[in-house]
Amino acid sequence: MKEKYFINARIIDPSQGIDEIGGLIVDANGKIKAAGKKVNKENIPTKSEKIDLKSKVLIPGIVDMKVFVGEPGFEYKENFRSLSNAALSGGVTSVVSMPNTSPAIDNVSMVDFILRRGRDKSGINIFPAATLTRNMEGKLMTEFGLLSKKGIIGFTDATKTIQNSEIMSRIMNYASDLDVLVMQHPEDQELSKGRCISEGEISTRLGLQGIPDIAEKIIIERDLSLLGEYPCRYHISQLSSAKSVEVIKKYKKEGIKFSAGVSINNLSLNENDIGDFKTFMKVSPPLRKEDDRKALIKGIKDGYIDVIVSDHKPEDEESKRLPFAQAAEGSIGIETLLSLALELYHNQSLPLKKIIETITCNPARILKINKGNLKKGSDADLCIFDLNEPWKVDVSKLKSKSKNAAIENRKLQGKVLMTYLKGESVFSLQ
Amino acid sequence: MAVVKKFSAIKKIQKHLLGIQNLSIQEANHILDEAKNFIKLNRSASKKLDLLRGKTQINLFFEPSTRTQSSFELAGKRLGADVMTMNVGNSSLKKGETILDTAMSLNAMHPDIIVVRHQDSGAPNLLSQKVNCTVINAGDGLREHPTQALLDALTIINRKGKIEGLKIAICGDILHSRVARSNIYLLNMLGAEVNVIAPKTLLPNSISKLGVKGFTNMREGLASCDIVMMLRLQNERMTGSFLPSKREYYEYFGLTPDKLKLAKKDALIMHPGPMNRGVEIDTKLADDINVSLVKEQVELGVAVRMACLKLYCK
Secondary structure (H helix, E strand, O other), X not given: OOOEEEEEEEEEEOOOOEEEEEEEEEOOOOEEEEEEXXXXXXXXXXXXXXXXXXXXXXXXXXXXXXXXXXXXXXXXXXXXXXXXXXXXXXXXXXXXXXXXXXXXXXXXXXXXXXXXXXXXXXXXXXXXXXXXXXXXXXXXXXXXXXXXXXXXXXXXXXXXXXXXXXXXXXXHHHHHHHOOEEEXXXXXXXXXXXXXXXXXXXXXXXXOOOEOOHHHHHHHHHHHHHHHHOOOEEEEEEEOOHHHHHHHXXXXXXXXXXXXXXXXXXXXXXXXXXXXXXXXXXXXXXXXXXXXXXXXXXXXXXXXXXXXXXXXXXXXXXXXXXXXOOOOOOEEOOOOHHHHHXXXXXXXXXXXXXHHHHHOHHHHHHHOOOOOOOOOOOEOOEEEEEEEEEEEOOHHHOOOOOOXXXXXXXXEXXXXXXXXXXXXXXXXXX | OHHHHHHHHOOOOOOOEOOHHHOOHHHHHHHHHHHHHHHHHHHOOOOOOOOOOOOEEEEEEOOOOOHHHHHHHHHHHHOOOEEEEEEHHHOHHHHOOOHHXXXXXXXXXXOOEEEEEEOOOOHHHHHHHHOOOEEEEEEEOOOEOXXXXXXXXXXXXXXXXXXXXXXXXXXXXXXXXXHHHHHHHHHHHOOOEEEEEOOHHHOOOOXXXXXXXXXXXXXXXXXXXXXXXXXXXXXXXXXXXXXXXXXXXXXXXXXXXXXXXXXOOOOEEEOOOOOOEOOOEOHHHHHOOOOEOHHHHHHHHHHHHHHHHHHHOO
16 A cells, blocks of 8 residues: 555544644555644655645544444344445444344354454444343343453443343442443333333323433432442443433542443434424434433533444334334434534534544543544544535435434535545545 | 305315314314214214215224224214224234234225224324325324314313313323323313323323323312313223222222312213223212213214214315
């Protein structure tokens, strides 16, 4: 591979506190040689081929911490190839794949399968997660040590929660010794059983049994209390309510160490968007009130929430074309993650650097991977986007195999133009 | 006469009857006015009309029902429609067919109107997006039961002459009741003051947002009411830990002659049926023809459904 020179870019790398006009050099091995304002026309070889980005934004390739792939078992919803295409057109170069497949990723042989498929079929970095408990039953813990050795990045029961406090305390205790990452989907499933959407006026009017926000709060409070006793690498996968933000604030102030994420859906939509039973708006955790949405944004601003995820969950038409209570939960979103997050910049909810931080260096730090930065020697995984380009989400043009986008037909501002993986061009907008 | 004609010309009705929430006050009054004409007809010797001759009405019931189903069936037949009733609960659904598949195959038979009951809230809305004909909601999940509310309103108007200004108490399992919801919307729209009475576990937190006052003390909630509407308490509520026992429920929320005294002297009792005697209502009270409107509700139910079929079947 020849060296590549990007010039005239707005380089944003929150890991180094950089937001400046400059360039980036990729060496012959696909690693970053230099980045920033020091790279310009004057100090690169005059004869070399230069890629003039004309003030477009260049950031590290996006790291998405919560993605459902579909393999094995749900290939008709999504496979590694379709996921990879969707990810790259959204500037996402690294994903954590969820283990709630069929069969679930809960043993060593499954890890081999996932890593092999991920390597052969996808053009992105797949970091597979395994389940916390066997078959996600919340009872027997999986082999954290052996699975980690095989290449598992972290452990989660994906859409299920460890309900039993004793088991959760043992998981934390055991995990701390091996320094593995535990990711919890916080929901008291007794309080959410047979229910969907947020509890309140809208659920009463629609005649749906709502999930109260305390269902989430209870588990977060329990886990953070346990964490005080059994400190381990603990991450709250997704928050949905103002009450939860208050709880994590309290515990962070007490000095308890953990991290937290939020889905872009909960930052961009609220329960009013459900309208007349739109099943694409059925997600978990549910969309809540406008005040909750605002509190989540403030949580990011104040640094209590570390990560924004797409919570990409492909569902086929048959799973969504049902009465609301029977329809599957989830929305696709990996391809629109950045553009939708940029909405929060354009409507002045969050600074641009903060947004980039939550989808690059913050998840990388939590996962302990050398991704999401433009430091010298790192893989040249890059995302180049136009900050202002307007476009409309047309689901038929999205690359995911499933078309269940909650933000169908939404008008967005900001679009990914090019994606590079290890210095190679892997996506370029036509 | 000319004035009446002009007035009726501006009465427009939407394509589907999915819930009271989607109804305008004009539409509601239009249906009620129309229904009044059918009350007499239903009491006469010759009850058959040919307003809907040549039209096909399909009653699609995914959930068992006696009253509503037979009421719709009779209403359609009295108007001269060809009526077919399908109880889907025990056939196709068990074979794995989805509601939309069932609806699409029925749609291919060119019905003019589908009357649907389903255990899931919003199922009629989904159906209405996919079929060509009119959809009438005969009860969906916990959401709405519009024709029940309309027949309740008609019963009240028939006895009290009006709804505006009346004080009406709805008592029972508000949380799980589509009848309560539809009644709240309609009675509010028509100008009544509505109190809802229920144990805390069966009263939604956000009930005041619907424009009603919530009470957990039945005596307070009944004070100076003109109408007391009792709801059926389902047996499942005991096993789900909503309530400790039927007898405790009866003690606090059962309607007894003693409690009824707190309402207005001429207060009347309603119940959508089927009743649990001795659970939500004293058995003698339920049968007292001076205060109970239960039979009248069933009778006027046919008239209301005839009005709906006539107006919505285009």
